[in-house]
Amino acid sequence: MSEIKVPFVSFRPLEKEIGDELRAAFDRVLNNSWYIKGKEDEAFEKAFAGYCGRKHCVGVGSGLDALMLPLKALGIGEGDEVILPANTFIATALAVTYTGAKPVLVDADLRTYNMDPAKIEEAVTERTKAVMPVHLYGQPCDMGPITEIAKKHGLYVIEDCAQAHGAKYKGQVIGSFGDAAGFSFYPGKNLGALGDAGATVTDSDELAKKVASLANYGSDYKYHHVYQGNNSRLDEMQAAFLSVKLKGLDKVNEDRRRIAGRYLAGISNPLITLPYVPAYAEPVWHIFAVRCEKRDELEKYLEECGVGCNKHYPIPVHLQECYKDLGYGKGDFPVAEEVAKTELSLPLYYGMTDEEIEYVVEKVNGFK
Numbered sequence: 001m002s003e004i005k006v007p008f009v010s011f012r013p014l015e016k017e018i019g020d021e022l023r024a025a026f027d028r029v030l031n032n033s034w035y036i037k038g039k040e041d042e043a044f045e046k047a048f049a050g051y052c053g054r055k056h057c058v059g060v061g062s063g064l065d066a067l068m069l070p071l072k073a074l075g076i077g078e079g080d081e082v083i084l085p086a087n088t089f090i091a092t093a094l095a096v097t098y099t100g101a102k103p104v105l106v107d108a109d110l111r112t113y114n115m116d117p118a119k120i121e122e123a124v125t126e127r128t129k130a131v132m133p134v135h136l137y138g139q140p141c142d143m144g145p146i147t148e149i150a151k152k153h154g155l156y157v158i159e160d161c162a163q164a165h166g167a168k169y170k171g172q173v174i175g176s177f178g179d180a181a182g183f184s185f186y187p188g189k190n191l192g193a194l195g196d197a198g199a200t201v202t203d204s205d206e207l208a209k210k211v212a213s214l215a216n217y218g219s220d221y222k223y224h225h226v227y228q229g230n231n232s233r234l235d236e237m238q239a240a241f242l243s244v245k246l247k248g249l250d251k252v253n254e255d256r257r258r259i260a261g262r263y264l265a266g267i268s269n270p271l272i273t274l275p276y277v278p279a280y281a282e283p284v285w286h287i288f289a290v291r292c293e294k295r296d297e298l299e300k301y302l303e304e305c306g307v308g309c310n311k312h313y314p315i316p317v318h319l320q321e322c323y324k325d326l327g328y329g330k331g332d333f334p335v336a337e338e339v340a341k342t343e344l345s346l347p348l349y350y351g352m353t354d355e356e357i358e359y360v361v362e363k364v365n366g367f368k
């Protein structure tokens, strides 16, 4: 096979297909001359709430705010604790610390890389207010036991859905399990804007109203401020782009499954641990995470072969410098540390060609 280059991610194939629709959406907004909180926003919120099987969707400025604002709206703050996994993107923890509450970490399951439900209960104290399952890499968490534990201890469940738009747990779409869920539309996510954006979904009228208010300077009507809110609104331009892309989300996820299926069937190198898919899960493959004891060598080798890779994430939350005050240390979350040391993410994006997929498979199998 001749040498080619396969980037870690490319937006090109999708943008080629929907470029005209995106340009039409841009023109529509420009012709309207209305840029914040308008009908594009409303239309997307309605469509995305429907997609998630929820009553409300509140568009906000980022995935971070989509997680932080519902926590704040539920009254979580100083003196409270929120349980989340040690192996997640830093935003999950930041969403908690921005409210003044304390993140309490739990370790992952080494097979699914998701929060281990068995470890949640021992982290619960009388200060615990909520648990935040993260559907990491596009794999749904084991929501059955998580919901049960939360119910037993009277905890809110806020799902971090930033990597898993459309993934299903036992046939039910994620984002529809908790009291609220936060989505990111960062460009690289399965549903990505052409800039920063996010959304909170919920069935609660009261919570939706409060999140929307907190995202808009804490006001209920113009120049009347009930809360000391933020400025975190989904603008009309991004909402219009997102409406175009939401229509194609299932197709995008289907294509991601096709690529992941080829990797799962084709990669047979004994040095590589492939992702595991539990019977309850319908993942959407935001990340195709493999593990390898010689991860850094594998990464270097693949880069030399022209295959772009990434690590998600090289430093777990408990070992991040910004969180040294939490008092955690090395060895506290062995699974998260193992994943940080051995995980490598292979290229996976909508429209990857057969040649590109086969090239990655061949190179990964050729690693010694």
Ligand SMILES: *Cc1c(COP(=O)(O)O)cnc(C)c1O
Residues within 6 Å of the ligand: 062, 063, 064, 065, 088, 089, 091, 092, 134, 160, 162, 163, 183, 184, 185, 186, 196, 197, 198
């Ligand atoms: C991307 C991401 C976020 C944050 O989303 P932003 O839009 O970048 O603020 C939160 N949690 C997880 C797991 C993510 O991957």
